[in-house]
Amino acid sequence: MTEYNDMELMISVAARELEDGATVGVGTGAPCAAAMLAQKTNSPNLVILFEAGGLKPELPEMPISVGDSRTFYRAAMAGSMCDAMEACSKGFVDYTFLGGAQIDMYGNLNSTVIGDQNKPKVRFPGSGGANDFGSLCWRMMVLTPQNSHRFVEKLDFLTTPGWLEGGDSREKSGLPLGAGPYKIITNMAVMDFEPESKRMRVISTHPGFSFAAAQENCGFELLQLPKMADTQPPTNEELRVLREEVDPYRYVIGR
Numbered sequence: 201m202t203e204y205n206d207m208e209l210m211i212s213v214a215a216r217e218l219e220d221g222a223t224v225g226v227g228t229g230a231p232c233a234a235a236m237l238a239q240k241t242n243s244p245n246l247v248i249l250f251e252a253g254g255l256k257p258e259l260p261e262m263p264i265s266v267g268d269s270r271t272f273y274r275a276a277m278a279g280s281m282c283d284a285m286e287a288c289s290k291g292f293v294d295y296t297f298l299g300g301a302q303i304d305m306y307g308n309l310n311s312t313v314i315g316d317q318n319k320p321k322v323r324f325p326g327s328g329g330a331n332d333f334g335s336l337c338w339r340m341m342v343l344t345p346q347n348s349h350r351f352v353e354k355l356d357f358l359t360t361p362g363w364l365e366g367g368d369s370r371e372k373s374g375l376p377l378g379a380g381p382y383k384i385i386t387n388m389a390v391m392d393f394e395p396e397s398k399r400m401r402v403i404s405t406h407p408g409f410s411f412a413a414a415q416e417n418c419g420f421e422l423l424q425l426p427k428m429a430d431t432q433p434p435t436n437e438e439l440r441v442l443r444e445e446v447d448p449y450r451y452v453i454g455r
Contacts, residue, residue, distance in 0.1 A: 243420065307380070403428060
């Protein structure tokens with residue numbers, strides 16, 4: 201097996217979650233790399249949607265923004281942000297990838313501020329299309345490095361709803377029934393959400409990591425499956441496609 205880094209592992213694991221024929225809303229960076237890898241390996245009929253309006257492009261290389269002209273290359277439609285969000289609101293988008301500065305045990309995300317919003321320590325770009333994608337796409341996934349500063353007990357600001365306060369609180373809020381956070385993929389483990397409480401739980405650990413390591417790098421108590429799986433590392437073919445066809449200039453996998 202060829203050596204790989206954390207980012208290559210996370211992207212490969214994420215790509216395997218995208219089945220052939222599904223639709224995924226992505227931004228740039230690692231989520232885009234995962235979608236491209238899936239399209240070039242196990243899911244040739246994957247429909248990629250960018251929030252700026254590119255629908256089902258045949259990406260020639262890694263775009264640098266959601267409005268990059270490459271996101272419209274040989275696309276089924278060159279639309280607008282309104283078209284992309286309308287597709288989400290109609291239930292046409294199966295998956296989305298999001299991220300943020302903070303995530304809590306219910307998959308709620310903060311990409312707005314650290315500290316008091318009136319006098320923040322750090323101000324981030326905010327939601328963009330993340331709130332719409334997280335609210336309306338069926339399955340939300342997050343690709344993120346794991347540490348206790350990012351995985352927190354309480355968000356400083358709620359930008360994108362996850363399972364809100366757990367249980368049936370998301371359903372009661374009026375958000376679409378059955379939609380919500382699905383998988384969290386970090387450099388240490390893969391997490392899903394316990395069906396009743398909607399709390400984050402570890403379902404597999406990556407090579408070289410244990411549940412104890414994942415817990416040590418988390419600011420809240422993680423649940424775990426009684427029998428956790430071992431994450432399968434990237435195959436040689438996944439690494440070849442990722443390095444030669446998806447990101448040959450190492451914009452993402454070189455981080």
